[in-house]
Amino acid sequence: MGAPHAQLVYQKLYSEALAKMEAYKDKPIVRVGTASCGIAAGAQQVKDDFVREIEARGLDVIVQEVGCMGHCYAEPLAMISKPGFPPICYGYLDYGLVHRLVEDFLAGDDPSYEYALAALERNDVFPTFEDFPRGVYEEKIILAQCGLINAGDIDQYIARDGYSALAKALSLKPEQVLEEVTASRLRGRGGAGFPAGVKWRACLNAGGDEKYVICNADEGDPGAFMDRSILESDPHLVLEGMAICAYTVGSSQGYLYIRAEYPRAVSQVEAAIAQAREKRLLGSSILGTPFAFDLEVFQGSGAFVCGEETALINSMEGKMGLPENRPPRPTDHGFRGKPTVLNNVKTFAYVPSILRRGADWFRGVGTPESPGTAVFSLVGKVVNTGLVEVPMGTTLRQLICDVGGGLPKGKEFKAVQIGGPSGGCLPESALDLSVDFDSLRAAGAIMGSGGLVVLDQDDCMVAVARYFLEFTQQESCGKCTFCRLGTKHMLDILHAVTTGQADEESLKLLEELAEDVRDGSLCNLGRTAPNPVLTTLRYFPDEYRAHIEEGRCPALVCRELILYYIEPSRCSKLCNVCVGSCPTEAIFTRTDGLKEIDQEKCVKCDNCRKACPTEYSAVIRLSPPLLPLGK
Amino acid sequence: MKLSEGEKEVILDCVEEVLHSSSKNREGLIPILQKVQIKLGYLPFLAMELIAAGTKVPAVDVYGLATFYNQFRLTPPGKHQVKICLGTACYMAGGDITLESFERRMAIKAGETSGDRRFSLGRVACVGCCTMAPVVVVDDKVEGKVSPTRVDGIMLALDDKTGVAGAEEPA
Numbered sequence: 001m002g003a004p005h006a007q008l009v010y011q012k013l014y015s016e017a018l019a020k021m022e023a024y025k026d027k028p029i030v031r032v033g034t035a036s037c038g039i040a041a042g043a044q045q046v047k048d049d050f051v052r053e054i055e056a057r058g059l060d061v062i063v064q065e066v067g068c069m070g071h072c073y074a075e076p077l078a079m080i081s082k083p084g085f086p087p088i089c090y091g092y093l094d095y096g097l098v099h100r101l102v103e104d105f106l107a108g109d110d111p112s113y114e115y116a117l118a119a120l121e122r123n124d125v126f127p128t129f130e131d132f133p134r135g136v137y138e139e140k141i142i143l144a145q146c147g148l149i150n151a152g153d154i155d156q157y158i159a160r161d162g163y164s165a166l167a168k169a170l171s172l173k174p175e176q177v178l179e180e181v182t183a184s185r186l187r188g189r190g191g192a193g194f195p196a197g198v199k200w201r202a203c204l205n206a207g208g209d210e211k212y213v214i215c216n217a218d219e220g221d222p223g224a225f226m227d228r229s230i231l232e233s234d235p236h237l238v239l240e241g242m243a244i245c246a247y248t249v250g251s252s253q254g255y256l257y258i259r260a261e262y263p264r265a266v267s268q269v270e271a272a273i274a275q276a277r278e279k280r281l282l283g284s285s286i287l288g289t290p291f292a293f294d295l296e297v298f299q300g301s302g303a304f305v306c307g308e309e310t311a312l313i314n315s316m317e318g319k320m321g322l323p324e325n326r327p328p329r330p331t332d333h334g335f336r337g338k339p340t341v342l343n344n345v346k347t348f349a350y351v352p353s354i355l356r357r358g359a360d361w362f363r364g365v366g367t368p369e370s371p372g373t374a375v376f377s378l379v380g381k382v383v384n385t386g387l388v389e390v391p392m393g394t395t396l397r398q399l400i401c402d403v404g405g406g407l408p409k410g411k412e413f414k415a416v417q418i419g420g421p422s423g424g425c426l427p428e429s430a431l432d433l434s435v436d437f438d439s440l441r442a443a444g445a446i447m448g449s450g451g452l453v454v455l456d457q458d459d460c461m462v463a464v465a466r467y468f469l470e471f472t473q474q475e476s477c478g479k480c481t482f483c484r485l486g487t488k489h490m491l492d493i494l495h496a497v498t499t500g501q502a503d504e505e506s507l508k509l510l511e512e513l514a515e516d517v518r519d520g521s522l523c524n525l526g527r528t529a530p531n532p533v534l535t536t537l538r539y540f541p542d543e544y545r546a547h548i549e550e551g552r553c554p555a556l557v558c559r560e561l562i563l564y565y566i567e568p569s570r571c572s573k574l575c576n577v578c579v580g581s582c583p584t585e586a587i588f589t590r591t592d593g594l595k596e597i598d599q600e601k602c603v604k605c606d607n608c609r610k611a612c613p614t615e616y617s618a619v620i621r622l623s624p625p626l627l628p629l630g631k
Numbered sequence: 632m633k634l635s636e637g638e639k640e641v642i643l644d645c646v647e648e649v650l651h652s653s654s655k656n657r658e659g660l661i662p663i664l665q666k667v668q669i670k671l672g673y674l675p676f677l678a679m680e681l682i683a684a685g686t687k688v689p690a691v692d693v694y695g696l697a698t699f700y701n702q703f704r705l706t707p708p709g710k711h712q713v714k715i716c717l718g719t720a721c722y723m724a725g726g727d728i729t730l731e732s733f734e735r736r737m738a739i740k741a742g743e744t745s746g747d748r749r750f751s752l753g754r755v756a757c758v759g760c761c762t763m764a765p766v767v768v769v770d771d772k773v774e775g776k777v778s779p780t781r782v783d784g785i786m787l788a789l790d791d792k793t794g795v796a797g798a799e800e801p802a
Contacts, residue, residue, distance in 0.1 A: 040760035040773035072762045223719030225759035260665065260702050261755065301661055301700035304756075318657035318688075320699040379720040379761040386762070417719070453719045467722050471756075477699075583732055583779045603735075605728045605779045 009288040010167035013279060017158035028061045028082040028106055030054075033075065033147055035068035035232040036264050037225070041075035046093045050078070053102040061106055067233020069147030070387035074117055079148075080105060086123035088116045120148075133402040134384060139365065141373050142349040143389045146233035151268050154275040157236040163281055165352035169244045170289050177248045178204060181351065183359035185371050189346035190216060190307070191422065191448045192524070193370065193437035196347055202331035203249040206339035213246045213254035213293075214335060214342045216312060220259065220304035221420035222471060224451035226375045226387055227345040231258065231265040234349075235272035239295060241348030243282065244355060246293040249341055253294055257312055260299040270297055304421075304475035307449075308523045309342045311477070322479045323523035344449075346375060366392030370436035378404050380453035381411060390435070397431040400454055411456040414555075415539070419448025421468045421475075422528030424535030425461060444535040446528060460557035461540040462547055465532045466494040472529040483526030486517035490533060497544060499560040500551040500624075507544060511537060556621040559604045563625040566595050566608075570618035578619060581611035599627075639677060645670045646681040655686045660696060664703060673704045709744045709751035711789045713737075716766040718757030724764035725778075730754065732779040733767075736786050750789070 032047040054061045074091025081087040088111055104110040119126040129135040149156040169177045182197030219227040242254050258266050273295050276282040284292040303321045306312045310324040313335050334340025354362045363371045370392040379385050383405035396416060407413055415425040424445035433439050437447050473487040493510045496502040514530035521527045546552045553561040573593035586601035609619040649666045653659045667678050674697050683690035697703040715730040734740055737750050744751040760766050763775025769785055
């Protein structure tokens with residue numbers, strides 16, 4: 001029978017993969033991070049430079065493409081492993097640095113430590129990532145292999161115990177696998193935190209022989225890219241998780257719903273599926289057992305609402321992506337009307353580790369109610385932007401100040417926006433809040449998909465609220481009146497506030513509308529759309545009042561409420577930088593040699609202020625927009 | 632918009648080819664529309680009507696899909712496509728100001744194509760390159776830290792590619 005057989009077949013695959021890796025062992029390897037983020041920073045060029053430089057010297061070095069390590073601030077990145085040295089990661093690469101590394105390190109013996117970011121293994125000569133504050137807090141489960149393995153080579157995944165969890169699952173009964181997942185208390189990482197075990201059980205109990213497993217990779221949240229990164233860097237992890245789920249609930253067909261805006265993720269996953277089929281890890285008689293399961297990619301077409309499960313299913317069925325009333329839940333009546341498990345990329349990515357290391361281990365990470373880790377894309381006004389994975393229960397302060405390295409340029413922290421358009425803005429006082437599903441919800445934000453944007457003194461909270469509402473308003477599918485029209489009215493009010501045309505009454509109306517939209521919408525897009533507005537109203541009422549009562553934007557952002565002015569006492573007559581920087585030719589030289597801005601022509605693009613040398617800092621913003629007397 | 636006979640023929644061939652290799656039912660509809668758009672650059676009404684006939688789905692439903700999803704466009708794109716990222720990080724870094732600079736320079740609004748079809752300007756929710764904000768995607772190449780003063784440089788580079796004063800480069 002299948003049970004012990006699966007392990008045997010797996011052992012064979014594993015030793016083959018290991019043997020293949022063994023061949024690499026004595027050779028130097030350069031691994032260039034070429035996920036979308038790396039490519040945007042020029043990683044493809046860096047890789048070509050490495051290949052050319054290495055060939056020019058006739059060196060025997062392997063150059064590989066790997067995914068994203070999460071240290072996006074230092075892109076383009078590469079890791080060099082050379083026998084006799086610890087593997088070392090280098091950042092901020094350009095042609096000059098590549099040339100130097102090849103000449104000194106690969107051809108010579110000088111690892112050029114002055115350009116190294118960190119080593120990847122403990123050693124006596126150079127610190128590792130774990131020795132930095134970020135490494136102390138980070139605990140990588142699903143990102144552990146991102147950026148270390150070549151996503152295009154399934155053997156690299158298998159050689160690191162990949163698909164061993166599937167082999168183990170196949171030697172157990174589905175019920176036993178389900179018990180393990182339930183005992184781990186894994187909660188769905190799509191945002192709402194619904195227990196995965198409960199969802200799987202509902203699907204298992206639903207009966208019928210046609211069931212589906214769908215992976216939701218419709219990551220539409222502006223400013224979040226962890227799903228993309230996982231799919232590009234370690235696609236097999238997700239495929240393995242889905243296969244285990246399919247075995248558990250009794251499904252033989254699965255789909256990955258991936259945004260069309262992620263072409264690289266789509267191609268990496270399709271290549272991974274093809275390789276897994278070749279190795280008999282997908283398709284019929286997986287690992288020599290009777291279990292059959294296959295996967296296909298469905299490309300989403302750019303509708304944010306399709307992140308909602310019923311809308312996603314409608315979209316896959318070739319309909320408009322409108323959400324439906326629940327119940328019936330997709331686990332009873334899902335894709336093609338059949339029982340369907342729909343989980344987020346990250347949720348599936350946890351499953352292999354849980355089976356391999358056990359539910360007890362998983363529950364030991366994070367908090368009792370939210371076990372495991374949280375993955376965030378850390379962006380905005382923070383030094384070390386990138387992808388981070390920390391245990392649930394880490395405080396926001398640790399996340400921003402230690403993992404993220406604090407705010408750049410000594411700016412003052414103002415707020416942190418969590419969970420994207422459905423989340424909220426939390427102030428300084430909430431920084432000691434622990435990051436988990438329940439405490440974030442209590443504070444008015446949500447875990448959401450994991451976007452975390454740090455805002456400083458130069459960001460206007462009203463403008464931030466308006467930005468997110470503008471997004472949800474555009475993405476509202478139009479099914480529910482409150483979401484369709486309510487968000488529009490709210491947006492109009494916020495426009496009025498940021499342009500100084502609102503009054504005291506409008507804030508009351510805004511709050512009422514926010515509550516109505518929340519209560520009167522069917523799906524989570526509408527129900528959470530008011531969150532950015534409600535949290536900014538709750539934590540930053542003074543900023544709203546300054547806009548309304550004084551016509552002043554405290555952060556000097558709202559363009560209708562500021563003007564640009566060149567302070568004559570600071571302006572150097574000899575410098576012309578601001579004149580050249582102006583895209584609309586609004587700055588001119590007066591007869592006395594000082595510069596002045598023609599307010600009629602000024603579009604408030606901030607270029608002149610950035611261009612003005614810091615020793616003068618003569619270009620200033622004034623709010624309310626009134627020129628100093630005598631002008 | 633009136634199509635020339637030549638254009639009609641291209642559309643007919645394209646739709647026929649895509650339909651031939653696809654499952655002709657409602658579930659296959661979105662992939663079909665995606666494939667046709669990749670080939671033609673947009674979804675002309677004629678193509679939607681042909682797809683509707685081929686899949687036996689009412690034309691109004693095909694039109695509904697094409698207008699519901701952001702990915703589909705009903706007008707031909709420009710020769711050069713400039714997309715401004717307005718994800719959170721880019722917006723905070725002044726992406727909207729960059730967008731305005733392009734709008735001014737091209738004399739069109741976001742979502743439009745210039746009259747000579749040389750440029751189209753669009754916005755994109757997030758390209759996942761938040762560390763390089765504000766980001767602009769020019770013909771699939773990601774440009775980071777685009778300030779309004781860099782807009783002129785990017786436009787000049789595009790002008791060089793197409794030849795000055797709108798002269799079309801030989802196909």
